[in-house]
Amino acid sequence: MIETANLLAILGMALATLACRAGGYFLFRALRPSPFLRAMLGYVPGALFVGYVVPALAAGGLKEWLGAAATLVAMRLSGNVAVGIAAGTAAAWAVWLLR
Amino acid sequence: MRARHFTSAALARGARRSLAIALGLAPFGLVVGVLAAGKGLSLVETGLMSGLVFAGASQILALDLWTHPAPILAVTFAAFAVNLRMALMGPALAAWLEKLSGWRLWGNLFLLVDHGFALAIAEGRKGERDGGFLFGAGLVLWVAWLACSLLGHVLGTALRPPRGHPLFFAALAAFVSLLVPLWRGRHDALPWLAAAGVALPVARLAPHGAWHVVAAALAGGLVGAWRERRQGTA
Numbered sequence: 001m002i003e004t005a006n007l008l009a010i011l012g013m014a015l016a017t018l019a020c021r022a023g024g025y026f027l028f029r030a031l032r033p034s035p036f037l038r039a040m041l042g043y044v045p046g047a048l049f050v051g052y053v054v055p056a057l058a059a060g061g062l063k064e065w066l067g068a069a070a071t072l073v074a075m076r077l078s079g080n081v082a083v084g085i086a087a088g089t090a091a092a093w094a095v096w097l098l099r
Numbered sequence: 100m101r102a103r104h105f106t107s108a109a110l111a112r113g114a115r116r117s118l119a120i121a122l123g124l125a126p127f128g129l130v131v132g133v134l135a136a137g138k139g140l141s142l143v144e145t146g147l148m149s150g151l152v153f154a155g156a157s158q159i160l161a162l163d164l165w166t167h168p169a170p171i172l173a174v175t176f177a178a179f180a181v182n183l184r185m186a187l188m189g190p191a192l193a194a195w196l197e198k199l200s201g202w203r204l205w206g207n208l209f210l211l212v213d214h215g216f217a218l219a220i221a222e223g224r225k226g227e228r229d230g231g232f233l234f235g236a237g238l239v240l241w242v243a244w245l246a247c248s249l250l251g252h253v254l255g256t257a258l259r260p261p262r263g264h265p266l267f268f269a270a271l272a273a274f275v276s277l278l279v280p281l282w283r284g285r286h287d288a289l290p291w292l293a294a295a296g297v298a299l300p301v302a303r304l305a306p307h308g309a310w311h312v313v314a315a316a317l318a319g320g321l322v323g324a325w326r327e328r329r330q331g332t333a
Contacts, residue, residue, distance in 0.1 A: 001141045001142075001143045002141065002143055002144055002147070003144070003168070003169070005168035005169040005171060006141075006144050006168075006169045008169070008171045009165075009170070009171045009174045010144065010148045010151060010152065011151070012171050012172070012175030012178070013151075013152045013157065013161055013177075014148075014151035014152050016175050016176070016178040016179035016182065017153070017178050017179075018208075018209060020179065020183055020184075020185040020186045021182070021185045021208045021209060022205070022208040024187055024188065024189045024190055025189025025190060025193070025196060027186070028189070028190035028193075029193070035331075036324050037324075039324040039327045039328070040320040040321060040323065040324035041186070042187075042323065043287070043290045043319050043320045043322070043323030043324065044183060044184065044316045044319065044320045045184040045281055046278070046282065046283075046287055046290065046291060047290050047291060047315050047316050047317075047318065047319020047320055047323075048180060048181060048294075048312055048313075048315060048316035048319070049156075049274050049281060050278065050295050050298065050315055050319065051294050051295070051298035051311055051313075051314065051316060052160065052311075052312050052315075053271065053275055053278065054294075054295040054299060054315075055298050055302035055303075055311055057271075058299060058302075060271075063268065064268065067265070067271070067272060068271070068272070068275045071275040071276055072275060072278075075275075075276045075279040076279060079279075080123055081127065081273065081276045081277065081280075082124070082125065082126045082127065084272065084273075084275070084276030084279070085126050085130070085269050085272045085273050085276055088268065088269070088271075088272030088275060088276070089265060089266065089268055089269045089272050092265040092268040092272070093265040093266075095265075096264075
């Protein structure tokens, strides 16, 4: 039921994530990070998801492009991540069925 | 004294307030379960991952990279890179956390997630400072997350969607959705362009692993911070 490599990968992810959650709190308490680092950390989340989404869309086709467009529109209108995912997946599904 | 910083009344209040958010989290959790089943993870492994990691975006990214045997270093690094944003949440909640210790502090740090953080920031503006509120909200989200990813695994195993099935597009849709609230305004345009410009060639040169994601995060962060410093000194 549990493979060693899978278990190690999950534990690695868990430790890395806990280090982020707790490390930030204790580090910022102990020392004040430079304004440059603080500004950089502010840009990291957006740039990271752009880095994931853009190559995936570039490698995709009509299904992915229309799905992404539907996701963006639904997200703008609703502000709810769940609605965005549902609308995008439904649009991708429609393209898949029609072809 | 400590009880005033962490009351059971506030815990119940936080749990109630996060119920609606937990419902919104459900499709996200289902996607994680379906993806995990698609990559051949067992139900127990899926539960372990959701229970211990408890961070949806990093789990989806890691499952996308998952191979057999598991790429331990790549997914650990991916989790670190995706969840680095959480390092900024703890400091922002210092007023809630600094009077706590032991399991109350560590429990709250472990349960820290985007949705609970957003709720706490909103409630904090109304004067809420009780660590119990944070804990109650996080606990409900954690239980919902675990339940939905397990349910997703059961569904994924039953349906066995083939590769290229639009159900897997949900993972990409989740990240596209997350881009919308992350867009803070026009000052994000240049860093995002830099991220895309770096991600495309790196993804082509190194198609295995999360290097294009890491390179994009660093490029966007550096470009944004550099420009802020230049504008600050000019």
